[in-house]
Amino acid sequence: MERISWDQYFMAQSHLLALRSTCTRLMVGATIVRDKRIIAGGYNGSVSGSVHCNDEGCYVIDGHCVRTVHAEANALLQCAKFGVPTDNADIYVTHYPCLQCCKQLIQSGIKTVYYAEDYRNHPYAIELFQEAGVETKKVELNYLAVDTKYKEKSAYVQHLLEKLELNTNEQELSVLKKQAKQLFTPYSQSK
Ligand SMILES: [Zn+2]
Numbered sequence: 001m002e003r004i005s006w007d008q009y010f011m012a013q014s015h016l017l018a019l020r021s022t023c024t025r026l027m028v029g030a031t032i033v034r035d036k037r038i039i040a041g042g043y044n045g046s047v048s049g050s051v052h053c054n055d056e057g058c059y060v061i062d063g064h065c066v067r068t069v070h071a072e073a074n075a076l077l078q079c080a081k082f083g084v085p086t087d088n089a090d091i092y093v094t095h096y097p098c099l100q101c102c103k104q105l106i107q108s109g110i111k112t113v114y115y116a117e118d119y120r121n122h123p124y125a126i127e128l129f130q131e132a133g134v135e136t137k138k139v140e141l142n143y144l145a146v147d148t149k150y151k152e153k154s155a156y157v158q159h160l161l162e163k164l165e166l167n168t169n170e171q172e173l174s175v176l177k178k179q180a181k182q183l184f185t186p187y188s189q190s191k
């Protein structure tokens with residue numbers, strides 16, 4: 001049995017949080033971690049009790065949806081609300097933080113920003129992180145831990161491929177097999 005790494009575990013948590021996002025433009029999740037423990041989480045969504053982008057549409061000004069509080073900010077605000085220190089904590093975010101979040105993360109004492117995807121990485125944000133000594137590390141999520149039907153799906157595709165073998169030309173079949181292999185090889189084994 002292969003244990004999930006801490007990085008993958010926290011990043012998976014952020015991806016799960018992103019599924020709760022109410023903004024249709026981009027779904028972001030963030031998890032704040034201290035001493036290998038999750039202390040807060042957030043996703044981008046409207047102010048509590050207000051209308052959601054996925055119901056009423058985004059409120060766009062200058063190309064940005066202004067309705068939402070960003071995932072990173074929501075996670076930090078959860079700490080503020082419940083009096084949890086964020087100094088020297090780390091954050092796992094699904095996307096590279098925007099300039100506003102970058103400043104808030106620095107100011108909250110966050111030491112390392114792990115992000116899964118580059119997203120319009122602002123040169124000034126990069127500069128500010130460097131200046132503040134905040135490390136940014138890309139950690140792509142590639143652990144298949146969340147799919148509880150993974151084994152059944154893998155077996156099913158295998159079964160379909162076997163059926164296809166009867167009347168598919170070899171070249172086509174080898175492409176299909178390769179694609180299936182890529183989809184169904186757990187990260188821990190593919191590396
Ligand atoms: Zn929106």
Ligand SMILES: [Zn+2]
Pocket residue numbers: 070071072097098099100101102
């Ligand atoms: Zn942001």
